[in-house]
Amino acid sequence: MRKIIADRISHINYAIRELVPLAKELEAKGEKVIYLNIGDPLKYDFDTPTHVKEALYKATLEKHNYYSRSEGDSELRKAIAFKEKSWHNVDVEPENIIITQGVSEAINFVCAVLLNPGDELLIPEPSYPLYSTYPTLYGGKSIVYKCSEENSWQPDIDDISRKISEKTKAVVLINPNNPTGTVYEEKTIKMILDIASENSLIVISDEIYDGIVFEGNFKSTAYLTKDTPVIVLNGFSKTFLMTGWRLGYLYIKDPTEQYVDELREAVIKMARCRLCAATPIQKAAIAALRGPLDHLKLMVSKLRQRRDYIYKRITEISELSAVKPKSTFYIFPKIETRGDWKNDREFAEKLLLEEKVLIVHGSGFGEAGRNHFRAVFLPPIHVLEEAFNRIQSFLKKHSPK
Numbered sequence: 001m002r003k004i005i006a007d008r009i010s011h012i013n014y015a016i017r018e019l020v021p022l023a024k025e026l027e028a029k030g031e032k033v034i035y036l037n038i039g040d041p042l043k044y045d046f047d048t049p050t051h052v053k054e055a056l057y058k059a060t061l062e063k064h065n066y067y068s069r070s071e072g073d074s075e076l077r078k079a080i081a082f083k084e085k086s087w088h089n090v091d092v093e094p095e096n097i098i099i100t101q102g103v104s105e106a107i108n109f110v111c112a113v114l115l116n117p118g119d120e121l122l123i124p125e126p127s128y129p130l131y132s133t134y135p136t137l138y139g140g141k142s143i144v145y146k147c148s149e150e151n152s153w154q155p156d157i158d159d160i161s162r163k164i165s166e167k168t169k170a171v172v173l174i175n176p177n178n179p180t181g182t183v184y185e186e187k188t189i190k191m192i193l194d195i196a197s198e199n200s201l202i203v204i205s206d207e208i209y210d211g212i213v214f215e216g217n218f219k220s221t222a223y224l225t226k227d228t229p230v231i232v233l234n235g236f237s238k239t240f241l242m243t244g245w246r247l248g249y250l251y252i253k254d255p256t257e258q259y260v261d262e263l264r265e266a267v268i269k270m271a272r273c274r275l276c277a278a279t280p281i282q283k284a285a286i287a288a289l290r291g292p293l294d295h296l297k298l299m300v301s302k303l304r305q306r307r308d309y310i311y312k313r314i315t316e317i318s319e320l321s322a323v324k325p326k327s328t329f330y331i332f333p334k335i336e337t338r339g340d341w342k343n344d345r346e347f348a349e350k351l352l353l354e355e356k357v358l359i360v361h362g363s364g365f366g367e368a369g370r371n372h373f374r375a376v377f378l379p380p381i382h383v384l385e386e387a388f389n390r391i392q393s394f395l396k397k398h399s400p401k
């Protein structure tokens, strides 16, 4: 038989959804699975704000049903500039903002425009999986730098310096961080910006959780940069509760003004290949950005309570420990005990099979995630309570006596 599938496909791995088919099989047999795997608030008791839904309907009635410009609707780009200024005090020109179909597509675009075969992208570990998938698809490499759990998962600056090579093109920050929930310290971001500038590197800053912060002082990398070109990636999935709408953006902040035109034109070339993001959804996103933010206040307050609950439960379970997340809706506990499982992947599978709780194995976020798992604290407290009762009894049953 002729081999029809390209080799690159074998490198694609998205751990977050890996055990979902097994969970569905269990459900088909009548089991009740608790899903703590996927970072989608809309699967729980959160919903897109009503005024945004209405704006979508109105946009379709008003016949905004055509292809829009590949770089995005100009009113939306202005509204994003307004948001970045009012939320983060960043001045960005609307022309340097490009609308994408989610941050996922923005990650694709930056990898496509920056990486020649063999080029390297420095990424944090543990890391969101797409930051290693896309470089590989373009023949590049993601090189991981450490984030130290002892230091609340802050990036290890020395490790970043050590890992820079002739081939490095850019350093990625994920702040606030998935999967650790860490908010990077201002001094850390500034040091990374300095290192990048000394080595003529671009900094890519994924800020998709910028509005879901409980404590810690989140600062946008674009606000802090003095002389380093920064590409910020952000979107509507999390803070505007629009995961299924698939809308995001990237913007270029280049104080040197050396790269901005080239970068913008390169990204727009990529954007043209997929024509445009959905036009009515872009129109609705304007309403999201210009409208009230009550949904976000409510979300942060619910999530803070859920975070406090889940963290307390983890501290009470001797087989687990975790850094308390300051943002997002993820916690990344360490499994302190060796038990009846070979590794964290097997831990996740056994937990699902025996207790019907689906979490993501830590090594799905890279080697540094070994012996950890990621759980979302999106569900209401009574669901988290049931999930952690099951996790606790699983650990009791399997831990060495």
Ligand SMILES: Cc1ncc(COP(=O)(O)O)c(C=O)c1O
Residues within 6 Å of the ligand: 039, 101, 102, 103, 104, 105, 128, 174, 178, 206, 208, 234, 235, 236, 237, 243, 246, 247, 248
């Ligand atoms: C850090 C990070 N970046 C990007 C994404 C992708 O988001 P989007 O829905 O905008 O494609 C996610 C989704 O969970 C994420 O956690």
